[in-house]
Amino acid sequence: MKPTVLAFFDKATNTISYLVSDPAAGVAVVIDPVLDYDAAAVRTSTGSADAILAAATEQGWRIERVLETHAHADHLSAAHYIRERTGARIGVGRRITEVQKTFADLFETDDLTPDGAVFDDLFDDGDRFAVAGLEVEVIHTPGHTPACVSYRIGDAVFVGDTLFMPDYGTARTDFPGGDAATLYRSIQRLLALPAETRMFVGHDYLPETGRKDFAWETTVGEERRANIHIGGGVSEADFVARRTARDASLDVPRLILPSLQVNIRAGDLPPPEPSGKRFLKFPVNAL
Numbered sequence: 001m002k003p004t005v006l007a008f009f010d011k012a013t014n015t016i017s018y019l020v021s022d023p024a025a026g027v028a029v030v031i032d033p034v035l036d037y038d039a040a041a042v043r044t045s046t047g048s049a050d051a052i053l054a055a056a057t058e059q060g061w062r063i064e065r066v067l068e069t070h071a072h073a074d075h076l077s078a079a080h081y082i083r084e085r086t087g088a089r090i091g092v093g094r095r096i097t098e099v100q101k102t103f104a105d106l107f108e109t110d111d112l113t114p115d116g117a118v119f120d121d122l123f124d125d126g127d128r129f130a131v132a133g134l135e136v137e138v139i140h141t142p143g144h145t146p147a148c149v150s151y152r153i154g155d156a157v158f159v160g161d162t163l164f165m166p167d168y169g170t171a172r173t174d175f176p177g178g179d180a181a182t183l184y185r186s187i188q189r190l191l192a193l194p195a196e197t198r199m200f201v202g203h204d205y206l207p208e209t210g211r212k213d214f215a216w217e218t219t220v221g222e223e224r225r226a227n228i229h230i231g232g233g234v235s236e237a238d239f240v241a242r243r244t245a246r247d248a249s250l251d252v253p254r255l256i257l258p259s260l261q262v263n264i265r266a267g268d269l270p271p272p273e274p275s276g277k278r279f280l281k282f283p284v285n286a287l
Contacts, residue, residue: 001022001133001134001135001154001155002154002155002156003020003021003022003134003154003156004020004021004022005019005020005021005156005198005217006018006021006055007200007216007217008034008051008052008055009204009214010034010036010075012036012075013034013074013075013203014203014205014214015034015072015075015203016200016201016203016204016216017030017031017034017052018030018031018200019052019055019061019063020134020153020158021056021059021061021134022132022133022134023059023061024133025132025133026060026061026062026132027061027063027064027131027132027133027134028056028059028061028063028064028131029063029064029066029067029088029134029136029153030052030063030065030066030067030082030088031068031069031151031158032068032069032077032158032160033048033079033081034049034075034076034077034078035048035049035075035076035081035262035267036048036049037255037258037259039254039255039258044076044269046078049078049082053082053085053086063086064088064089064131064132065089065090065091065136066079066082066088066089066090067092067136067151068091068092068119068263068266069148069149069150069151069158069159069160069202070093070096070144070145070147070148070160071092071103071145071147071263071264072161072259072263073175073253073255074253074254074255074256074259075255075259076255076258076267077263077266077267078267080265080267081267083120083266083267089120089121090119090120090266090267091119091121092116092122092123092266093138093140093147093149094116094122094123094124094147095140095142095146095147096119096122096147097114097116098146098177099145099146099147099177099264100112100114100116100264101114102176102177103176103264106283106286107260107283109261109270111270111271112264114264118264118265118266118268119266124140125138125139126138126139135153136152136153137151137152137153138150139152139157139190140186141159141160141162141186141187141189141190142177142179142182142186143171143173143179143180143181143182143183143184143185143187144160144161144162144171144173144183145175145176145177146177146178147177148186150162152193152197155196155197156197156198156199156200157190157193157199157200157220158200159190159199159201159202160201161201161202161203162186162187162190163187163190163199163201163223163227163230164203164204164205165204165216165218166222166223166225166227167207167210167211167226167228168204168205168207168228169227169228169229169230170187170227170229170230170243171183172243172250173243173244173247174247174250180239180240180243180247181236181240184230184240185236187230190223191223191224191230193220194220195219195220195221195224196219196220197220198217198218198219199217199218199219199223200217201217204216229242229243252287256287257280257281257283257287258280261280261281
């Protein structure tokens with residue numbers, strides 16, 4: 001089937017969230033929703049998530065699932081907020097437990113058991129589930145993080161950070177549990193899908209030269225042909241060398257510390273202190 005896909009671009013974090021629906025059944029899933037965060041004021045807001053909820057209401061769609069492609073390091077997730085508003089189940093790749101363990105240790109949390117229990121569903125490679133007329137297939141695509149998954153829904157696949165638009169390339173692999181060779185093999189799985197498969201990416205950043213407008217939809221065939229890091233049959237060894245060199249030049253994501261504290265909790269903030277205030281931790285010189 002060909003699901004209806006509405007995209008929501010968050011310019012502050014270059015993130016694209018998706019509302020994916022079977023209109024005939026009136027149900028939808030949300031993929032990678034953003035919780036707005038003002039770093040200077042240390043304040044969250046829900047404008048981006050509310051736009052998704054409003055669109056679903058306008059279309060007459062009931063949101064049944066929130067699907068996370070991974071624990072994002074560049075934006076806070078609104079999964080918990082959407083679950084509170086709609087009752088939707090939150091799902092993520094089962095290896096989120098490894099990411100939880102790494103960052104629970106970094107932040108010295110005492111409220112979080114790294115067993116994935118704050119999520120409703122932990123997905124394994126090859127899992128399939130239905131949301132009314134939508135059949136969702138889970139494809140484990142590690143490399144950026146160990147927990148990364150892509151979601152194939154009808155003629156579309158949602159790849160998170162694994163691949164970007166052809167003129168921007170592929171995910172970084174220098175986060176804990178990341179690995180360039182593993183990413184290469186994950187990408188090969190995606191590129192083995194039918195060429196006409198619509199591919200929706202999790203971020204877009206404008207290349208230094210070329211197009212002037214943000215984009216987020218491409219095809220498997222176009223990625224095979226033209227992706228600047230992987231297209232045209234690049235070997236694993238060449239990809240690993242290029243990816244590793246590029247990763248060494250990248251800055252740490254601006255919102256990595258607040259993002260991961262929230263995202264390993266399925267989009268919830270750390271629990272309140274006795275005063276009722278909630279605190280984010282910023283370990284100094286720890287990254």
